[in-house]
Amino acid sequence: MDEAVERRRFLGLTAAAAALGLTATVAGCGSLGGDSGDVTLRLVAAEYDLTGGDSTKKYWTDLVAAFEAQHPGVKIEIQVESWDDVDRKVAEMVAAGNAPDIAQIGAYADYADAGKLYAADEILSIPVQANFLAPLVAAGESKRTQYGLPFVASTRPLFYNEDLFDQAGLKAPKTWAELAAAAEKLKDDGVPTPFALPLGPEEAQAETLMWLLSGGGGWTDATDHYVVDSDANVRTFEWLRTNLVGKGLTGPVAPGKLNRKAAFAAFARGEVGMLNGHPSLVKEAAKKGVKVGQVPLPGADGTPKSSMGVADWIMGFKQNGHRKEIGDFLNFVFSDENVLKFAGDNDLLPVTVSASTRMETDPEYANLREFLKGLPNAQLPPVGKTSWAKVSENVKQNIGKAVAPGAKPAEVLAAIGRAATAAEAAE
Template identity: 55%
Template sequence: MAGGHTGAKGVVHVERRRFLGLAATGLTGAVGLTATACGSGSDSGDGVTLKMVAADYGDPGGDNSTQTYWDEVSRAFTKKHPNITVDVSVYSWNDVDKKVADMVKRGEAPDIAQIGAYANYADQDKLYPASDLLSIPVQADFLPSLAEAGEVIRVQYGMPFASSTRLLFYNKTLFSEAGLDPEAPPESWKELKRAAAALKDAGVKIPYGLPLGPEEAPAETMMWMLSAGGGYTDTVGTYTIDSAENVRAFTWLRDELVGEGLTNPGPGSTDRQDLFDAFCRGEVGMLNGHPTLMQQADRHDVKYGTAVLPGDGGPAKATMGVADWMMGFKQNGHREQIGAFLDFAYSEKNHYAFADRYDMLPVTTAARERMRRDKGHKELWSFLDELATAEFYPAGKVSWAHVSAEIKKSIGKAVEKGGSPASVLGGLQRKAEAEETAAQ
């Protein structure tokens, strides 16, 4: 998944990018073709089956699984391109990155992957540049800062597919039952602990949901780092995982929330979706969430509110944003067919259908403007606004995929009873530095 945001205002640096710019104008009309990009006329000759692996944004096994979305898109595409079939396999965020990594390692890379990181594959020369796949109008329609975040050495390989920001979600009904003002969510760590303690006293099963399991660990970790004024990298893109700010955040979590029994048991083995499901059952008082949780909570008639993430001493100065990435692998030589399908998938109609269905934020100017006009998505407008100051994972670092995997394995140990945040974060820092050196 995929993908962090900036500290003090005005900071600009390589890996943690400010969001949004204005997309190039005049190029987002009728889809055209370039000499290198394919398009609607490229599917001549024998039939080709493209293998695609994608992440699931819906409820696992539910009617809104992303498998359903991609099946609809691939069927519609094949009607227009009878010689190209697209076989899409959708996996949970727990498994999808590893699934693709294993396929590549076996020499069986998919043609298309929609996952959380691209830079390591680009560094190994396994990906097509976006300009070799997409028509000019489609590539130009990406929001500029996201397109830039998809670059390795100024060449775009990662094509943004979905984005989101994070806010604090809280159950207004549980707040009222605990004697808390349902219109006054906590703004600081101190207020967060006070609210969690009141919820616990009122019998709430999970006062604060802390998902540090493999599904959400890098994101939840980054949100807590940002809330302390820290982050994964500094202003020039150097890893700062074991900074004093980050150690302070996890020491506070260990002592003031987890140690006081104010979170779910075993945060290091708890996944995001499990807590989302519990929130919708009325068992969680507060947790950090993205726009998709609104849809799930609405289906279960949960009365909830959202707020800026609480920080150390006041509201967090930075919001976390996540971008997930589409990429085309070279191995099977299906450049033209991959490009034709991606042009189709990124059309305003199809890309907006995805954002609309899963309450995600669009990555193209056309779809973003359409969402701004859609009053049915008024609740998402505040998430769109948060993108202006959002910080993202250092996805352009070749080392990030390995660092992210290590965070998933070990960050939960930092908040265990007797755990040492300084030691855990220090170990992650050393791992990140070693991966950076190896990538150079």
């Protein structure tokens, strides 16, 4: 999904509505208006099932059936599209004047900027709106108003191969220096890729943000303006170039050519000592006998103040004027039972405070707790800026150059930063 996140895509739900508790209503939600007669809503949603199955469609079908049973005047048509197509297809619908009523996709900012979306406080009850985790609310805001409603979230801790670490007599690193020393030892032990650094075009913007945050920087400053070539960001990339890439610790493929998918596959084969991981990799590695250790990505001098988070979004379009019905449905979507089951069964994180609290204490979700720890203090990419899509694409294509042999990180970051500032001025 995000990354919107890397197009990380996950396994879907298969249980029936009754078993999931999908008929649960949101306490205190109520209705956003009176009975307005028969209404049909169109929902376009992203496919989360990587196996080629129909589990995502089944999830929405079961949820919609439960909702319609409680709202006999409302029908919902469901259209599930792959992550390769869903954002484009929704954009085409909107451009053709045929917007869906609800879209669960990867980005919302352009639609919010064009005045096409309902604000959160126009469609959600106060209890539901107040229940979102604070970092996700902030990421869902465009010009200080929330339009993007977080649907699922994820964080990215450091993964390490426990067997390789045990064989090398290593402990999980807590600082950059310890990380580099561990990578050196793994290299001496013959590990092909001591640390996988995927700065290729698949999802380089996310990998980069993880490192920027661990170095005390980020994409934007406190006023939400781009600071791509800040001193902290330059220092981070100088460290990566000198201490990891320059010492041959990032494997046989140059970071600028290495994509996340390939890095994850190599980790699952036991060829990678460490990388910044994603929940979907835990099960994949376990299937192939790789034991995964998880710790926060080390900072320059210890655990950084914040880690990277990503989210996928759901939103209501104004075009057809179905504010009340859209709101009733979305309030239903965000019940604890629905949020927790979809997130947990897809190895993702819930987006609400109450569902997160339940996940923290439920043994069923023990494998997600390390990811959950980072979410309250997570920082997301600046997805509320309409310029971010262009900036993100520039990063994907060029950030790998900053760690290439003989590169000057300050120059690469400055070039990206100038383009970002220009894109921001055009917002």
